[in-house]
Amino acid sequence: MPDAADLAAVRLTLELATVVTLLLLALGTPVAWWLARSRSPLRHAVGAIVALPLVLPPTVIGFYLLLLLGPNGPVGKLTEALGIGLLPFSFGGLVLASVCYSMPFVVQPLQNAFEAIGPRPLEVAATLRASPWDTFWSVVVPLARPGFLSGAVLGFAHTVGEFGVVLMIGGNIPNKTRVVSVQIYDHVDALEYAQAHWLAGGMLVFSFLVLLALYTLYPQAVRGRR
Amino acid sequence: MEQRLRARLRIDRGAFRLDVDLDLPQRGITALFGHSGSGKTTILRAIAGLERAPGGYVALGNDVWQDDAHGVFKPVHWRALGYVFQEASLFPHLSVRGNLEFGRKRVPAHARRFALEPVTDLLGIGALLDRRPDGLSGGERQRVAIARALLASPRLLLMDEPLAALDLKRKLEILPYLERMHEELAIPIIYVSHAPDEVARLADHLVLLDDGKVVASGALTETLARVDLPPSFADDAGVVLDTMLAGHEEDALSRLEFAGGALLVGRRREPIGTHLRCRIHARDVSLVLARPEHTSIVNRLPAVVTAVAATDTPGHVLVQLRIGASPLLARITERSRRELGIEPGLQLWAQIKGVALL
Numbered sequence: 220m221p222d223a224a225d226l227a228a229v230r231l232t233l234e235l236a237t238v239v240t241l242l243l244l245a246l247g248t249p250v251a252w253w254l255a256r257s258r259s260p261l262r263h264a265v266g267a268i269v270a271l272p273l274v275l276p277p278t279v280i281g282f283y284l285l286l287l288l289g290p291n292g293p294v295g296k297l298t299e300a301l302g303i304g305l306l307p308f309s310f311g312g313l314v315l316a317s318v319c320y321s322m323p324f325v326v327q328p329l330q331n332a333f334e335a336i337g338p339r340p341l342e343v344a345a346t347l348r349a350s351p352w353d354t355f356w357s358v359v360v361p362l363a364r365p366g367f368l369s370g371a372v373l374g375f376a377h378t379v380g381e382f383g384v385v386l387m388i389g390g391n392i393p394n395k396t397r398v399v400s401v402q403i404y405d406h407v408d409a410l411e412y413a414q415a416h417w418l419a420g421g422m423l424v425f426s427f428l429v430l431l432a433l434y435t436l437y438p439q440a441v442r443g444r445r
Numbered sequence: 446m447e448q449r450l451r452a453r454l455r456i457d458r459g460a461f462r463l464d465v466d467l468d469l470p471q472r473g474i475t476a477l478f479g480h481s482g483s484g485k486t487t488i489l490r491a492i493a494g495l496e497r498a499p500g501g502y503v504a505l506g507n508d509v510w511q512d513d514a515h516g517v518f519k520p521v522h523w524r525a526l527g528y529v530f531q532e533a534s535l536f537p538h539l540s541v542r543g544n545l546e547f548g549r550k551r552v553p554a555h556a557r558r559f560a561l562e563p564v565t566d567l568l569g570i571g572a573l574l575d576r577r578p579d580g581l582s583g584g585e586r587q588r589v590a591i592a593r594a595l596l597a598s599p600r601l602l603l604m605d606e607p608l609a610a611l612d613l614k615r616k617l618e619i620l621p622y623l624e625r626m627h628e629e630l631a632i633p634i635i636y637v638s639h640a641p642d643e644v645a646r647l648a649d650h651l652v653l654l655d656d657g658k659v660v661a662s663g664a665l666t667e668t669l670a671r672v673d674l675p676p677s678f679a680d681d682a683g684v685v686l687d688t689m690l691a692g693h694e695e696d697a698l699s700r701l702e703f704a705g706g707a708l709l710v711g712r713r714r715e716p717i718g719t720h721l722r723c724r725i726h727a728r729d730v731s732l733v734l735a736r737p738e739h740t741s742i743v744n745r746l747p748a749v750v751t752a753v754a755a756t757d758t759p760g761h762v763l764v765q766l767r768i769g770a771s772p773l774l775a776r777i778t779e780r781s782r783r784e785l786g787i788e789p790g791l792q793l794w795a796q797i798k799g800v801a802l803l
Contacts, residue, residue, distance in 0.1 A: 344536075346527065
């Protein structure tokens with residue numbers, strides 16, 4: 220049976236994934252909108268930067284984030300000056316790292332959904348007196364719903380499933396940064412296979428169910444992903 | 446004072462240049478007519494503000510929509526216009542009612558010009574309100590799109606080839622609704638089309654476009670009767686007459702009166718007094734010097750030659766005539782013109798072989 224430490228890790232993981240998913244939707248939506256609509260030559264570079272976590276080992280992301288957020292990094296100096304303290308090895312640092320690492324999983328489905336809408340519904344809405352902001356909420360969001368759903372689900376699931384970045388930025392502090400994937404690693408390291416099974420099997424079933432729901436409800440959203 | 450639509454637009458896209466200065470009456474239907482690539486749709490989009498024409502000027506009466514010389518550019522959603530696109534472009538996530546309400550609820554209540562029901566009645570879509578757009582036929586979708594645009598209380602309705610994406614049957618289904626709009630609503634309409642029959646049937650005012658420039662602009666009947674239009678428009682030359690059904694003859698013919706004379710056509714079922722518009726192609730008109738006696742053609746009218754012009758078909762000329770107050774065009778061979786001595790000022794008789802009722 221999972222013990223208190225396991226349950227604490229599960230709770231922390233769900234908290235982390237929820238906060239990260241909300242942040243990803245808030246930040247990823249304008250980025251995806253800009254990538255879908257802009258004709259700027261910069262859009263290719265921005266698209267590539269957002270997609271980097273897809274190809275880089277998590278350790279590379281973790282390493283640079285550590286330097287950036289550490290006491291000698293520019294962001295670290297800023298957070299200290301603002302009185303927030305240093306982010307590495309804290310829940311906040313874990314959130315920031317997860318947002319960077321899971322960004323492409325939210326931006327890409329959204330960008331595809333926005334591109335699929337095309338310019339015409341936006342023009343129609345404008346001729347019907349809707350401002351751009353009004354149009355975004357009354358036309359774009361409903362039409363891009365499959366993209367929002369699949370982006371949220373993939374962002375959440377990917378945050379739950381990360382390990383490398385968590386270990387490098389968050390470390391392994393119970394109730395603060397010890398998430399399920401790290402807890403499993405500890406169990407395996409200590410040859411506690413039965414406990415590892417509870418968590419690992421739980422993750423397996425969770426991930427399968429999430430993807431099954433997504434593929435069943437919104438096959439077009441998943442197909443639309445690059 | 447009469448409100449007019451002014452639009453000075455210049456767009457340079459390398460191979461395509463648009464340069465127009467329009468001054469259009471704010472009543473009835475104005476057709477922007479031209480071949481594809483003549484700039485019709487670009488003009489409409491620039492008037493709406495969907496496209497930027499740098500340095501341009503657009504004003505509806507006193508309401509200036511764009512005046513780049515003074516840094517004025519009202520965004521599309523601040524312009525009191527309605528726009529009907531070639532494809533109906535209904536919002537798929539809303540019901541028909543949701544689509545109709547979209548523009549209506551964004552107009553302040555005191556500025557609304559129509560209630561939902563009269564408009565849905567006018568366009569015959571009252572029974573469709575709870576349907577989804579993807580369950581409608583092409584003709585129904587376009588009628589909903591037109592109603593949606595009207596319910597946004599426009600002061601100007603822009604229609605970009607609203608029938609072009611429909612087959613003939615659907616077109617014929619929608620045209621009567623457009624005519625009813627024309628008769629019952631006091632909304633000026635700019636109607637883009639490359640279909641001569643649609644223009645002849647609907648328009649009051651005509652702007653002919655060729656290669657980004659206005660080649661003629663004026664009242665429909667007068668503009669169609671011009672003989673100085675570019676050859677590409679002369680192929681299909683013909684005039685439109687506004688007539689009134691004046692009476693029925695005993696032998697299953699009906700008499701249509703127009704300013705200058707009367708025409709006989711096959712028996713019409715409309716009530717006496719109905720206004721009917723008909724089109725007479727130049728190629729269906731032949732000319733005779735003396736009053737024709739022994740002929741099977743029933744429509745023979747005295748006319749005066751007002752102009753003669755060459756056409757792009759070698760050996761053929763276009764003769765402009767006047768029958769009372771109404772113009773008429775005849776397309777004859779240069780040989781006939783020479784042998785009959787047809788010159789401006791000559792009195793003769795026009796024989797009309799075919800009258801197309803629109």
